Amino acid sequence: MVKFVLEVALQFISQLTKAQYKAYLVGGFVRDYLLGIESNDIDITTNATPKEIKEIFKDNCLPSEDYGSVTVVFKNIRFEITTFRVESLYVDHRKPSEVKYIDDLYQDLLRRDFTINTICMNDKGEIIDYLGGQDDLSKRIIRTVGSAKERFSEDALRILRAIRFATIFSFEFDDDVLEAISECKDLILELSYYRKKQELDKIFASSHAFEGIELLLRLGLDKQLELSRLKDVKSTNSLIGIWSVLNVLDKYPFTNNEKELIKSINEVMNLNNLDPMTLYKYGLYVNSVAGEIKGMDIREITEAYNNLVIQSRKDLLITSEEIMGLLDKEPGAYLTDIYEDIEGAVLYRRVRNEKDVLSDYIISHYNGERLV
Ligand code: ATP
Ligand code: MG
Numbered sequence: 001m002v003k004f005v006l007e008v009a010l011q012f013i014s015q016l017t018k019a020q021y022k023a024y025l026v027g028g029f030v031r032d033y034l035l036g037i038e039s040n041d042i043d044i045t046t047n048a049t050p051k052e053i054k055e056i057f058k059d060n061c062l063p064s065e066d067y068g069s070v071t072v073v074f075k076n077i078r079f080e081i082t083t084f085r086v087e088s089l090y091v092d093h094r095k096p097s098e099v100k101y102i103d104d105l106y107q108d109l110l111r112r113d114f115t116i117n118t119i120c121m122n123d124k125g126e127i128i129d130y131l132g133g134q135d136d137l138s139k140r141i142i143r144t145v146g147s148a149k150e151r152f153s154e155d156a157l158r159i160l161r162a163i164r165f166a167t168i169f170s171f172e173f174d175d176d177v178l179e180a181i182s183e184c185k186d187l188i189l190e191l192s193y194y195r196k197k198q199e200l201d202k203i204f205a206s207s208h209a210f211e212g213i214e215l216l217l218r219l220g221l222d223k224q225l226e227l228s229r230l231k232d233v234k235s236t237n238s239l240i241g242i243w244s245v246l247n248v249l250d251k252y253p254f255t256n257n258e259k260e261l262i263k264s265i266n267e268v269m270n271l272n273n274l275d276p277m278t279l280y281k282y283g284l285y286v287n288s289v290a291g292e293i294k295g296m297d298i299r300e301i302t303e304a305y306n307n308l309v310i311q312s313r314k315d316l317l318i319t320s321e322e323i324m325g326l327l328d329k330e331p332g333a334y335l336t337d338i339y340e341d342i343e344g345a346v347l348y349r350r351v352r353n354e355k356d357v358l359s360d361y362i363i364s365h366y367n368g369e370r371l372v
Pocket of ligand 1: 026027028029039041043111112113114117118155157158
């Protein structure tokens with residue numbers, strides 16, 4: 001698979017070089033390729049301007065999000081093409097106020113964050129490594145391009161990126177990086193929660209999430225990241241489980257789906273996971289994550305879930321049409337009440353989940369007078 005993606009990537013940059021532009025694979029894809037890791041998100045650096053890139057790839061270009069970079073989808077792979085540039089005058093330690101397109105690869109590499117992210121590959125598959133990236137990759141070291149203090153002061157997100165790479169690859173920091181993190185860490189407070197969340201998501205989603213959390217704590221960044229509960233993340237290493245423990249819904253931006261899961265997990269944390277209604281109402285996933293946070297045995301939760309008489313309303317052996325027929329009534333809000341009642345009765349095994357039994361139960365309990 002890695003080989004296949006590489007072939008497509010080389011084919012892709014050949015389209016630029018055939019049009020007489022310089023073009024190289026760079027960044028995460030080359031780094032990951034050399035580490036033997038698959039990646040489908042490919043960064044290209046070129047002297048073609050966004051306008052020229054769009055002329056070549058036309059309809060395959062996606063509407064661009066970032067200034068000066070064009071996204072192209074080719075054979076189902078995403079290519080992020082960025083024009084060689086120098087960035088200057090950083091405002092607020094995060095955004096370059098001026099971006100100038102240039103014609104020189106070397107200059108472009110100098111503006112990048114870490115040496116391991118500056119390794120390039122040309123259309124023949126040859127490595128171009130001006131800044132010693134391969135050497136650091138083999139020594140497993142995160143080193144900034146130039147002075148770490150300067151680079152972190154320009155853009156404090158690089159601190160979190162350094163932690164992300166150290167976590168994912170189990171790399172060490174160069175001494176200069178370590179020192180600069182402690183000197184520059186307050187600049188993290190100026191970053192948007194959106195950018196911080198993007199990096200934290202990658203750290204927490206890593207299979208080495210615990211090491212990443214330990215690293216953040218060791219560096220004392222829980223304070224700047226406003227994650228006061230970071231030290232409480234002990235028994236869960238799932239992304240959503242970690243965010244549930246951190247409980248920062250009021251600060252960090254989450255999707256609606258994430259928000260709902262986190263809220264449910266926090267609710268279930270205060271309930272009994274082995275209670276049939278809790279299992280039924282919140283489902284196996286939420287119960288497992290909440291159970292994991294509480295240090296429970298997930299197998300026990302899964303077994304209890306699998307032993308539920310019903311796992312969803314459609315498992316009840318009576319339909320709403322049948323209920324309406326039994327009571328000779330039109331649809332109405334009363335159906336919800338009946339459902340909740342019979343779900344509880346069936347889950348706690350007071351009533352068997354059989355059509356006749358449920359019919360008798362409904363007739364004897366809902367004789368018409370109590371219904372609205
Ligand atoms: P991945 O794609 O695996 O998340 P990546 O290193 O490719 O990792 P991207 O965000 O895709 O990260 O960025 C592509 C390249 O752009 C990086 O490898 C790096 O060379 C450069 N880069 C990205 N963000 C920064 C930054 N904040 N400062 C300097 N260079 C950066
Ligand atoms: Mg990338």
